[in-house]
Amino acid sequence: MxxxxxxxxxxxxxxxxxxxxxxxxxxxxxxxxxxxxxxxxxxxxxxxxxxxxxxxxxxxxxxxxxxxIKWGDPVLSSAISTIINGRLFYRGRDATDFAEAATLEQAAALLWNGAAAVFSAAGTGYAAPSLQAAFLALAGRVTSDLPSLGRSPTALRREAQGVLSTVADALAPGPSDRPLHLRLAESWQRPDAADCLRRALVLLADHELNASTFAARVTASAGAALSAAVLSGLATLTGPLHGAAWQGVGTLIETALALGAEQAVRRTLAQGHRLSAFGHPLYPDGDIRAIALLSHFPLPLEFAGLRDAGEAMVGEKVNLDFALAAMAAAFDLPKEAPIIMFSLARSAGWLAHAMEQIDSGELIRPRARYAGPAPETDTSR
CATH class of the missing domain: 1.10.1660 (Multidrug-efflux Transporter Regulator; Chain: A; Domain 2)
Structure with a gap:
């Protein structure tokens, strides 16, 4: 940048x-x-x-x-979330302030415009949080759930609760009467991480019109089931330029442990690779979500060294991907913890956007600007 x-x-x-x-x-x-x-x-x-x-x-x-479509003007209107002057808002409420005490369930209710997220007892019996299980469960629903067109907002909200329950059973297995952050902490046997997990889930719940949310809205705009919209969002989230960017942070940390933080940053930049741990186009003064998270757990030494060296050399502050990777290391969470947290939380946002898109009654269908070979012409006419 x-x-x-x-x-x-x-x-x-x-x-x-x-x-x-x-x-x-x-x-x-x-x-x-x-x-x-x-x-x-x-x-x-x-x-x-x-x-x-x-x-x-x-x-x-x-x-x-x-x-x-490329970080330009908004391509559609939404009342769900926005970023203004470096602050994230959920329906007009400051997300970092909201995360001080809220749960993901309460964030879902806010994003869904007052529809409470009530979970059913599915009894899936998943032994541990599993992204693969979430994909399989959503795919199973897509083949049986009703299309979204022609259904009332009340019916869609009720189905959204069921879809989020399906995702939660796979990504945070546990009793349905337990808050999701506690279910996640208990699944990973890390009770001391519960409050940070709660904050992270709330801060991850939505982020305006990002790539996965746009994918979910496109799917919903075609009248597909809500489960199909969430499945589209989840598939998009796994990309290394989106929800899987934390893996690049892990690779940078490994290099820093071997060569030193400054040399790790220098080598990465010299190879022409982007540093996924630093900067965000919407937060020129620092990712507010990262700032909010990093103040609530001790930063491991290797992450502190990378932060200091990288911010000095790149001129950008650490972002949410860095914070999630650092949080996983600080609490000794499983390697895939960042993408599990991201997927669980953002499912609430995808459902909010899917329902808003359905309510608009509009199909998202941009035109392509053709840049291929000139079409053949019939010279015999």
Missing amino acids: SWLTAEEALRALKTKPQTLYANVSRGRIRAKADPADPRRSLYQATDVQRLAERHAGRRKTETVAAEA
């Missing part, structure tokens, strides 16, 4: 400083403090370029649409 000084941004925009600051305050241009001089600010280059092109009148409709 590249950043511009105020002078560079003003030259690109051909505007006054007041207009630049107004665009920052309205969230159109991301800004952060200059590491070399905290009194100055730096401005996100792609945001500046996008506004400069808009002001110059060079953007055609198809260009706007294409850029909207």
Whole structure:
């Protein structure tokens, strides 16, 4: 991610400083403090370029649409969550404040606009949290659940409870009357991790229109069952650029243990690889979710060393992927704990977005801008 000084941004925009600051305050241009001089600010280059092109009148409709899918303007409206000035909000409530005492069940009720998440006793008997079990259980539901079209919001909310119960039975097996964070802590035999698990689940529940949420909404927009929408989200989440980014953090930690933190960062950058532990496009001053989590458990020494070296060399603060990997190490959780937590929590968000998309009655169907060989023409006519 590249950043511009105020002078560079003003030259690109051909505007006054007041207009630049107004665009920052309205969230159109991301800004952060200059590491070399905290009194100055730096401005996100792609945001500046996008506004400069808009002001110059060079953007055609198809260009706007294409850029909207690549970290551009919102591609659809949602009342569920948003990120404004480095803060995450669930239906207008500050998510980090909400996570101080809330459970995932309460987060689901908030995201579902008041529909409580009540779990049934499925009696699956899973011995331990299993992502594979979640995939199999959801796939089994997809073949028997009703399509979402033509069904009332009440019926869909009731089904959403059942789908989330299905996911919870696979990812946090335990008695249905126990909060999910306690079920997860007991499954991993780590009772001391329970409160941090609770916070993490709440903070992971939703994050605006990310890749997996968009996938879930596309599926729901076609009228598929809610279980199909969650299955789509879960499949997308496993990508290394999304929910599986914590694996890159683990690899970086292993290199740091062998070579030292600074050398690990230097080698990764020299090889042209991205550092999944640092930075987030929506949080130029630091991932607020990571900040909220990292303040509630002692950071292992190897993670502290990597954080200090990486932040100094990259100029970006550690993100949620780093925090989840550090939390797993601090409490000696299973290796796959970050993706288990992510999948369980985000299922609540996927269901909220699926129900909102169904309520809109709109099919998500963008057009492709063809860039292949020229179509054949019949010259005999």
